[in-house]
Amino acid sequence: MISKKLHFIWVGDESKRPNNCIDTWVRRHPGWDIRIWGNEDxxxxxxxxxxxxxxxxxxxxxxxxxxxxxxxxxxxxGIVLDADSLCTRPLPEWMLESEAFACWENELERPMLIAAGYVGSVPENPFFGQIILDIQAKATVTDDMAWKTVGPMALSEAYYKHKYSGLTIYPSHFFIPEHFSGARYEGPGPVFAQQEWGSTRRAYDELHLKTFE
Structure with missing residues (x-):
């Protein structure tokens, strides 16, 4: 099973770290291990x-x-979550039963693209080990946008290339009910998070100042 660990990563200007977003996960997951990885790490x-x-x-x-x-x-x-995401309900126990999980970014707007912001795994998963090695083997990762070279596209390409059958891919609405394109999920299924798209919308100057429940 995937352990009850939530990881958040924030590098750069620590005064703009969206603790208000991270706190929504902390409040809804009492007893879970929470770690924020930063500049020192x-x-x-x-x-x-x-x-x-x-x-x-x-x-x-x-x-x-x-x-x-x-x-x-x-x-x-454990589970690594985007720091600019909001938790809307606790993650269920059954979500921890797979060896690894992720979700689609948006089935209509970005078909076949796996999101990188909500990924869980058991330790020493060979698939994620292979992603690390695939990136290491690249001559450079700055010849294109990061989401392509090391983020969602890199994750998706590795999934299809290595045919990793152990990855459970959840519907996008579990974690990304509203895509940055404006597409919204209107169905009755469970929604566990909301994505604020801090990098895409360049919203980090204001995001950490907002109030969330």
Whole structure:
């Protein structure tokens, strides 16, 4: 089973870290282990892809977080969540029963693309280990946008290339009921989170100042 650990990653300006968003997860998951990975962890941890992280840090910090995400999942297990997401209801026990899970970004707007912001795994999962190695083997990760080279597209391409059958992929509305394109889920199914799209909408200057229940 996936352990009851929630990981959040925030590198860069710590004064803008959206603790208000993270707190919505903390409040709804009493007894779970919560860890926020930050600048000190980035600097002090022996990351396999430290070279690429250094190169990416001056371009897209969200790409640095994506590379940290895969190594945290492999080393620690648990669930890594986007720091700019809001929890709307507690994660159910049955969601922990798979060896790994993720969700689609949006089945209509981005078909076949797996989101990188809501991913859970047992420790030492060989699939996430392979993603780390695939990124390591790249000559550069800054020749295109981070979501393509180390984020959702990299995750999706690895899934199809390596044919990893152990990944449970949930509907997008579980975690992303509203896509940045404006597409909204209107069905009766469960919604566990809401994505604020901080990087996409460049909203981090204001996001940490908002009040959420």
């Amino acid at each position: 980035l600097a002090s941890t022996e990351w396999i892809n430290a070279r690429h992280m250094r190169d990416m840090s001056s371009k897209e910090l969200n790409g640095v977080a994506d590379m940290m995400r895969w190594e945290i999942l492999y080393n620690e297990g």
